[in-house]
Amino acid sequence: MRRPAPVTIRVRIAAGSALVAAVVLSVLAVLVAQQVADASARTATQLAVDDLRPFLVDLRNQPEEEPDPSAAGVLVAVVAPDGTTPRVSMPPELLRAARRVTDEGTVEVPSGRYRVVAERLRTPAGEWRLWAARDLSASDGLLEGIRTSLLVGTPLAVLLTAAAAWLVASAALRPVERLRASAERLRTADATGSLPERGAGELAELAATMNRLIDDLRDAAEHERRVTADTAHELRTPLAVLAAQVELAQRHAASAELPAIRDSVARVTRLADDLLALSRADAATAPPSAVPVAALVTAAMDAVDRARLLAPEGVLVDLELDPRTDESAEVPIDVSGFDRIVGNLLGNALAAAPRSAVVVRLDDARDRLVLTVRDDGTGVPEDFLPYAFDRFSRPGTARSSGSAGAGLGLALVRRLAERSGGSAALANGTGGGAVATVVLPVARGRAR
Template sequence: MRRLSVRARITIGSVLVGAVVLSLVALVLHAEVRQATLETDRSLAVGDAAPFVADLRDNPGEAPDRPADGVLVGIRSSTGEWIVDTLPDDLRRSLSDGVPRSTTTLRLGDGHRSATLVGTPVASADGRFVVWAAQDGRAGHETVERVDRSLVVGTLLALVASGLAAWLLSTVALRPVARMRRTAEALSGGDATGHLPVGPSEDELADLARTLNAFIDRQRENAVRERRMVSDASHELRTPLAALTARLELAHRSSGDAAALERELAAAESDAARLTALADTMLELSRLDETQATPSTTAAELVTELMGSVDRARALGGTSGVDFTVDVPDGAERYGITPAAFGRVVDNLVANAIAAGAPDVEVGITLVRQEDRALQLVVRDDGPGVPEDFLPRAFDRFTRADDARRAVLGGSGLGLALVRGLAERAGGEATLANAPGGGAVAVVRLPAR
């Protein structure tokens, strides 16, 4: 079963809300008109009784005058005798015996008659009396009925108008949505350059269109980045795979020469290790895009991991020395990076400094805590530095400053990309620049949580 459209739901909701509101208004108006007619009838009845009340009080020894034609008045004594009586029999029989203590108003009505009676007690020298005056309520009843019919018709017309207005307004308001849907269908059909239309009015739909356009741009960028990464990865894997295949062929040919076979197998192991490192780095980069719980690491744990990275760099050799300086006071600060990830950052920066530098390059590592409690890692070398045209894309994946690297070390161009990804995941940033006196300087800043 197909669900109702947004336009239909808006129209039905508007009609229902209008029905409730208009019904309440109609009930209030009905009550107000009915009360107004009752008050009018009561005022007329009081006016009819006023001359007789004054006559009884002012002329106690005289008989009251006879009411004019059409005036319904009855005067009854405390003994039950009717001195004046022009009331209809049915109204007279409905009155209670005796004299009320105060002015009394009665509303009598059935299918044939509607009347308002006002009883006014009067005390004079001749005794106690009650003056009853009646006012026919049929005119007021007819007025209320006419008002009720008008309210019913007006309510129905207002509901119809409200439904039509809601339908038309929702149709106009949803036109941008229909245009966005058609454009989205066209985009899904292969048009990768367009955007969803943004209406001229600065409303919620325009904001939605802008948000979706930004989302589409990000998805396109991700798609382009993924295609480029797959292409670059294929290119990067082709060379070591070809070298590994050649090594294995040479090893097969050197099966009778143990020394040559061992040499080729060692070279093949080196190529396989390079492929493994490349695959591991690509896996780490892909995991950076996944949503994971933010780690919480103390500065002391990061300092310990830094010491391990320095030991690994010194064990690898290829430099004249790796010096380090640590200025991180004890504190309760915690940082959004795991010790292993921080070790990868240091290892990659040191390896990059070694690969980009001259033989026997000196590498200096500094880890300090700044005034805002953020940790700043600085890795510098005294090599030739990095080409200026390479700096803007140094942290892109599969990019290398080939002229500044030693071929024996090679590189996949993913080290700095991993450094930036890990730093940004921790809420920080990574930069690379050339020092004024020569050499490259890499800076990673990690804010405290």
């Protein structure tokens, strides 16, 4: 089944404006017509009352005499107490209809519609009854003309309102159309520039927000291209070595260097493992469940024990704990993530050729848990510090020496810390060596 074409904003605005105008103008037309009809009835009633007033005055002052004749064109009927009609200027059919009116009202006879007013006057001779009528044909003609004008003018006004709304909407949406056309041009792969930010107001703010979004998307795309290129570069060397060794093993099994093959496989495995861990950390949208500090202390001990087995001879790997540490407090990080943080920092410290010691320290700083890994090695080049936590970033000395690291360890440390609401930093120590610091938030008073 074919889907109907979408209704544009212009059509919606024009249709909505026309509907509102139709409702409002229709209500106003009904009210105007009703007001004119009521005003005509009140005017005719007052004129009829004025027509009866001279007769009432005569009868009150001289009840024994017959009332004076009515003026020309005045429709009245005066009935004496004995039932006679000394003064009648109404046609017979109007008189019959008027005598049924007790106060005031509108009657309709073959000659037209009339507004009738009735009065009663008590005198010593008895009760007089009087009626006066006013022809409504003129007011009916005026009301009919007004109704005709409203019936013709209301639809015309609705159409004009819809047309005006269409033009206003088109003018208002013209900058939006320019933004859409500019955004369409930016869809091409090699497009540069940004959306036009003209004037002020909501559209300029929208363009500025979209430009920031475009910049973020470009940065993300550039970052993805850079990560892909760096990953391919890092994988090329071990895979090339592995392929060469496998080919050599096929041709001359005795000449195959199995340790080199194992090293290449291990390097590729470490790289894949770091990339997977980093991808999972990036994909996480919520911080992990909180764990007690005691579990993190145990993880730090395990990481230190593993590092001692890998440390060069004469290098001490030690763990220091702040005696004030509240091990019942909780930190929003999983134990495996904290273990990876400590392990990566220890691996970097041991790779920095420490002279005598690598020290891991945990400090309880009020609402924070501070992890510090310090070594007395060669330190970090100052020009590398701003980029130390970037992915695939390694100092020039590490690249030239052929270090097996891919430059993902510190990036993973920072991502795991930030995922838990913390931070990571790297600096050179005052006495030499490097100092890596990870700060994690702590929640207290929820011990189980």
